[in-house]
Amino acid sequence: MGMLNHPLDPGPTSAIERGPWHYGADYITVYFRGEQKSLKALVPRPFEVGDGLCMAYVCEIVSVSGSDPELVVSRPDRTLYFEAAVGVKCGFRGRQGVFFPVMWVTTEWSLLRGLLNGYQKRLADRISMTKLHPLNPGLKEVARGSRYGGFCVKGPGETLSLEVTVERQGVPSDLPSFGATFGMRRFPRTDDSQGSVGEPVEMVKSNSRVTDVWLGSGSLRTELDVGRIEPLSGAIYRSGFTISGSKALK
Amino acid sequence: MGMLNHPLDPGPTSAIERGPWHYGADYITVYFRGEQKSLKALVPRPFEVGDGLCMAYVCEIVSVSGSDPELVVSRPDRTLYFEAAVGVKCGFRGRQGVFFPVMWVTTEWSLLRGLLNGYQKRLADRISMTKLHPLNPGLKEVARGSRYGGFCVKGPGETLSLEVTVERQGVPSDLPSFGATFGMRRFPRTDDSQGSVGEPVEMVKSNSRVTDVWLGSGSLRTELDVGRIEPLSGAIYRSGFTISGSKALK
Amino acid sequence: MGMLNHPLDPGPTSAIERGPWHYGADYITVYFRGEQKSLKALVPRPFEVGDGLCMAYVCEIVSVSGSDPELVVSRPDRTLYFEAAVGVKCGFRGRQGVFFPVMWVTTEWSLLRGLLNGYQKRLADRISMTKLHPLNPGLKEVARGSRYGGFCVKGPGETLSLEVTVERQGVPSDLPSFGATFGMRRFPRTDDSQGSVGEPVEMVKSNSRVTDVWLGSGSLRTELDVGRIEPLSGAIYRSGFTISGSKALK
């Protein structure tokens, strides 16, 4: 390394590359209803919890920066991670969206990049999820009845585990819509002399595409207190998108 | 756990499930020529090193036991691993095959299952390899000029790293053929009073299929002393097969 | 690497160095009584479960081979590991000892070395345990009331967790005595043509020393089915010993 970037200052020697950041992900998702009282303790102001609709997922992500997509070759460890998250439908001044109280990820760079953009990311010890392979003689292709599972471990136990049973093929519009993706950028003081940041944000997302949708039922467990869980449905799908940063919500 | 299997005694509470074991894998492979003198120090008798042809690969594997394929759902961590290996073409009584002096893997169960069948497996700290995603807006599909890379780390450094540049689509028969897969089952004594095993074997493999072949050039580095490396070609492909055990070669 | 050892064939390029193997370990141990019916399913013949006395511990181990103790400098990762285990008091032809149905360890080499000697080892994803530091301004030295805890995680959850509260300083003879250390060497067939090993053993242990004993109460949880757990006592201590191999019990 020559001139050294601060770990949070996007650049070639930072933990975070310069945006925009491109994503391709395979999801196992469960939609559920939580309890408003519990959800309110998970979602900071100014976001307002909606009708209790939530989502939980585990996914595997291939992510590259527009500034250096060749890392998929030279440093594949900087382009692959797993993520597990719980999202709560909420609103901000009449605008609908989803706020993720926690997103667990498996790499440093996705952790820090997420925090810089306003995702409340934490580092997982392990995330594992069902992967099928078309040439494995002991496995079948996805079909009615196929099951998918995943879990996230941090410290002594699971933070999230979920399972989806596929019932039928679907289209992207079959998936519940949450609207915008909200977040919270925070960098608090550890001394009165310091500066700080604390601002609600909305992610600046583009290029969204969803394919390979399969729908069914789902179930989940999580250490996050979302109140009593009423599972609504489950889905698996692939998704791609670009994030260029996040916009402060005044 | 109720009745407890010994970790090496295949069964539901063992590190190893009962066979047959089914595999589906995505490979990045480099074919090369090593030096006979060096290769001879890597291949035990009764196997005889051939003309110096070798292969090195990194791959991601989805593996299930015929006795419990549902682990892909309930324990995906017991069905997914990465493998990096170096193989040397050799012969046994006129029969051609490949012997792998080392195979690094990322999970306990693939390590122990492999040792039981006669693969000289070691545990990697990390294996990472190029993965593309069709929906990632910053990545292109495989095509002429696409590059793939991978590396394996154990302890303080890399044990193997390789890179392949794709030149054209191919068919399975374009890949160099090595013949049988040889191995060495060993369980030595730590005291004269003990029993031991030491026998050359051939893997009992079936259901082999290969798809998605792309051919090109390749390069590699490895801590394994194979002599001077003359890269011959590179390839990416997917493969599926079943291993039911290994047969002792008398 | 030049001439390559098989991973299980002790030597400089193997996963296992040549014995004898020396150990220095810091233990957090809980003594408890389990239920005979459950314990019998965990202990293979010819060992006979005793009165239900068991032990569970987590420990950090510094281990070197007599053939290359300098690895503590050049490869410290090959000399340090954590271990968590459950041991059951049992007898063999009137000789008292302890059999460990499971020992979880954090490194490849302790896993394979243990299996070769006859310990039923498994790989842990993580073992963590209380460590105090005399210069940490926020911690106190061990004293009456000090508490110690530890846990072992494998896959989605804890396999073992325990806690000890110290009541008084003790001496080595205050610790319950279990006698010999028994084990089971197994290397089963995956095909009828193969050789196999299956023999009960006793570890050949010497140079045993115990210091820094503190005694008190303890509690534990484990996924291993030992029946209802009746905690008897807890202890922390340091121990050193040498293992040169294991002797087959005919």
Added chain:
Amino acid sequence: MGMLNHPLDPGPTSAIERGPWHYGADYITVYFRGEQKSLKALVPRPFEVGDGLCMAYVCEIVSVSGSDPELVVSRPDRTLYFEAAVGVKCGFRGRQGVFFPVMWVTTEWSLLRGLLNGYQKRLADRISMTKLHPLNPGLKEVARGSRYGGFCVKGPGETLSLEVTVERQGVPSDLPSFGATFGMRRFPRTDDSQGSVGEPVEMVKSNSRVTDVWLGSGSLRTELDVGRIEPLSGAIYRSGFTISGSKALK
């Protein structure tokens, strides 16, 4: 979790506990001289590189928050980590100190706590270092000639490795003095609408104690470009201190 803290907002459900934070650490340190031109690219303004004196270390740390020291029992994984770092002597308005261009650590919480205070921390994949054990029959106590080593791995290779050979026992004042500990708090924008932080800081450190000092010679390798390395001396020692936050330097 009930009311949820943002990962960077110190509190019981955050990645960071409330300060002050207490540390007890065992160090292997090499003092060396680097080249000014290289060092200047590693140290941001307003800090001014001194005469080229630098330090590099690996250490194991027991760290607790004043708000919940009992985590050493219930969550030991939240109180233990390894750290590897390179520090450069520099000045700020006539005040002497050390700035660490990079500190690699092995846990999320030490990573994020450090970033919040102004340390340029990165996550290591592995840090390993010599540890002796007084009861290990194959090891000797520290003495003239004892050697200690350590390394840090991130991605495909070592970021730092070092070795110290002990020549004599010393006292804390034998260790080169660097003065204050400087840092840089940064939380940049990913969009013009956002707030940001960028300020040089000095750590607020107290309760410093050093014991068990042994002095000798040392050597190191690092991926960090510090220019040609001229090793000056090596040391091992234990240290304890408290950090309550960091003070912005105006």
